[in-house]
Amino acid sequence: MKQIYLDYNATSPVRPEVLEVMLPFYKEQFGNPSSVHWAGRQVSGALEKAREQVAAMINASPAEIVFVSCGSEGDNMAIKGTLAALKGKGNHIITTTVEHPAVLETCEALEKEGYDVTYLPVDKDGQLDLADLEEAITDKTVLISVMWANNETGNLYPIEEIGKIAKKYNIRFHTDAVQAVGKVSVDVQKANVDLLVISGHKIGAPKGVGAIYIRRGTRMAPLLHGGHQERNRRAGTQNVAGIAGLGKACEMAEAEREDYYKRVRIMRDRLEDGIADQVPDIKLNGTPDRDQRLPNTLNVSFAYIEGESLLLNLDMFGIAASSGSACTSGSLEPSHVMGAMCVEVTLAHSSTRFSLGPETIDEDIDKVLEVLPATVQRIRDMSPLYNCGKTTDECETCETIRRI
């Protein structure tokens, strides 16, 4: 059976060109980049090359790039490193209710330590009101953290405008760009970003490597203390192969970005339209304005059915997607992003994300559109909620699924 992978926002395959760049560092070129001898010299250049490649993708300087082990580490470092470095200045963070757990749970942990956090709400389409942001700013605010693109809905946030506000109030600005890079243009200068985080495995590099952009002159406490690697900003022997792969992946992603956007968007739009045409009782999660969404992401709730059972049924056809259902999140509650958008709780459990990637082809979309309607119907026929007279409207309070 042909496998159809539509879960690129979860992770992506390593691109063959990336693996090729990595392999020598698992073989002859195994040295520690801190070593002065031949084995060290063989690899230290690879780090600097990768630094240039990553920097080029986001319009930064190589010296502003620090390699880390994943997007989560980058987000933790951005937030904790800022608060520790700016201890005297203030204790207030502004973020949103739709951030990735790497940001949200970090903020929650900091609340327990006595920091103040404002979680900006979103509307039912998942969008922010920047007036809320300006209102939330106090003279104790030291950090604004807003993701560039949401991993579940694909919603894009107005990073340039937020950058302007941050600049106006002279507040440091962090953005989690893990889902944005390679899909839309990301420019740290234009957006006036101080800290930006990316993760390799979302863009064709391997799992276990990421990077944080730290604007020159930004005072940060390290998250990992120890060796003098990464100019004392991140201890630990560098993951040379992974870093070289990340560099190559960034170079490729940036070179192909515009073409990729066009190609993947056509397929995503066709999937979105096809589902709307063929499956009744669905709800789009995220903004209906497709220009304000990542080109590869579609999040839909299929009323009356639970997400995991839909996923497993699609899986039987070789189709890999993901869900905001509690059953796939490792927690007992459905996605906090659905909760933040006030999606009614059973609809939240039925939310299903299709995320396309560079290897997606037209036939994959055909297959989903062929299989999905009957599959949804089959599960609906099993559901006590279907055709029982009750409706699944948007809830009033959303309390059950709001994490904050």
Added chain:
Amino acid sequence: MKQIYLDYNATSPVRPEVLEVMLPFYKEQFGNPSSVHWAGRQVSGALEKAREQVAAMINASPAEIVFVSCGSEGDNMAIKGTLAALKGKGNHIITTTVEHPAVLETCEALEKEGYDVTYLPVDKDGQLDLADLEEAITDKTVLISVMWANNETGNLYPIEEIGKIAKKYNIRFHTDAVQAVGKVSVDVQKANVDLLVISGHKIGAPKGVGAIYIRRGTRMAPLLHGGHQERNRRAGTQNVAGIAGLGKACEMAEAEREDYYKRVRIMRDRLEDGIADQVPDIKLNGTPDRDQRLPNTLNVSFAYIEGESLLLNLDMFGIAASSGSACTSGSLEPSHVMGAMCVEVTLAHSSTRFSLGPETIDEDIDKVLEVLPATVQRIRDMSPLYNCGKTTDECETCETIRRI
């Protein structure tokens, strides 16, 4: 020219069997282990297999193993995670003056936050006096952190006895076993260790992966907040390929350990004896009792010459070693380990470490013994300290090179 790598304590090549285990996860098996579909299921088993392999090496249960990105992260997590979790209990840590920077700098950072740290001294051979340890314990002591084996000298520390003391006073015990595993027997039960850290790239796995053993029931705050990976103990999509490689490397290291010990020790002893025979004015750094040292490590100071220039000269013969000289440490001061042992400052600058590994062969040792005496003499002839009437004795105060 044949390359002779004698810097295994810095890093080791990935073993071919390990790379073979890793490669599928860069190709077809690229899924996110948290995903419920085929792509996730393909890889989640690999994590659990690796957890078993790592656990078996140190006599732990798989559920007690958490994968991290490097030894430094493990050490940071062990120490910070303990202090955050035991905040109510106390604020005092006991460690040693010869720990790796991942422990020392973490402790120093915690001192700035108001924690108390005792750094136990070592004698001129680098050994601890356990009476000092017992004396240092107060009712505020929440953590003892002592490395299993020192990376610069190879000295082994009396972990079982320290474990007994920790148990007697009911204090949590962390050990950095990065240099110990695969070389000597490491058993968390026998040694009564609560937290133990290993790093992949020291034992034939790739850079960018490590593990921490957390004894069942040990309360820990996470260092990386976010996703529910690793049972909520370490956020971030797992480095599946690296983890699978780490598992394989642990399995191989443990299976080969006793044979390896014998084989490498014979070569190391021959190198040690050969240098002592052929090069005058040297000083062994570390304990002269070879049973109390790692079997693969030899640290020698060649009086009157500076370490980096010796390294570069050896490098011209293809020989890779490392040095405690300031010039190779990225700081302006020579090794803190030499400082802690009261090694006179110019001798500290001349300290040179040869660390052997599984791929080392007799001919490598022959070559070093052939090349080294003349090379040392050549550099000595250039040195203003050589034959100038002054002696390089051990210093009295050691202040210049003690970091603590």
Added chain:
Amino acid sequence: MYTEKVMDHFTNPRNVGEIEDANGVGEVGNASCGDIMKIFLKVEDGVIQDVKFKTFGCGAAIATSSMVTEMAIGKTIDEALELSNQAVAEALDGLPAQKMHCSNLAADALHEAIKNYKEQNG
């Protein structure tokens, strides 16, 4: 994650549907947990002659629902009252730990249906 038996019952669930003239109906679950199970019974002379289910929920919820209907058919209502959620999970060769709490409620739904039957048929 799931055993073969779970996947079998999930893929080919037994006894899906409603019983038009059911004389016992039970529903358990909670939308916010993402699991709702409804069981329909046809009881004659104290013996369960027919059982059907409808379930909103994950793979485990559907498999346990299917399994409980198979286990209940032909049993007396007193025997059926002794069926536990644990027994259903065991009959499926086990469930993932995180599924035991929310998704393993099929026996409860069955018991609710029997209670409903008893209430109706005094």
Added chain:
Amino acid sequence: MYTEKVMDHFTNPRNVGEIEDANGVGEVGNASCGDIMKIFLKVEDGVIQDVKFKTFGCGAAIATSSMVTEMAIGKTIDEALELSNQAVAEALDGLPAQKMHCSNLAADALHEAIKNYKEQNG
């Protein structure tokens, strides 16, 4: 890390040794930094006829020592006093940043030797 010129001077250092009848000797450096440089001069009629060095230090220390001897030979002592550490580093096509502080002292050692010559020879 090091340029080709640095490696050349490090591998084949020029003018290593002592001058028996030197009329100017200078030493700079600090053992705790790991760099000590000693320069021996033979000055005749205000012109540096011969220079030799001995250095304890890293690759950069040895290369700068070697380079400064090459640059000084044949110069008048006044010209030699204008040689800066920076000029020595540049003549080597640059040094790594972390080496500029401790290991780039060869011109200072030369100046010390000239000072010593002037003191001795009024």
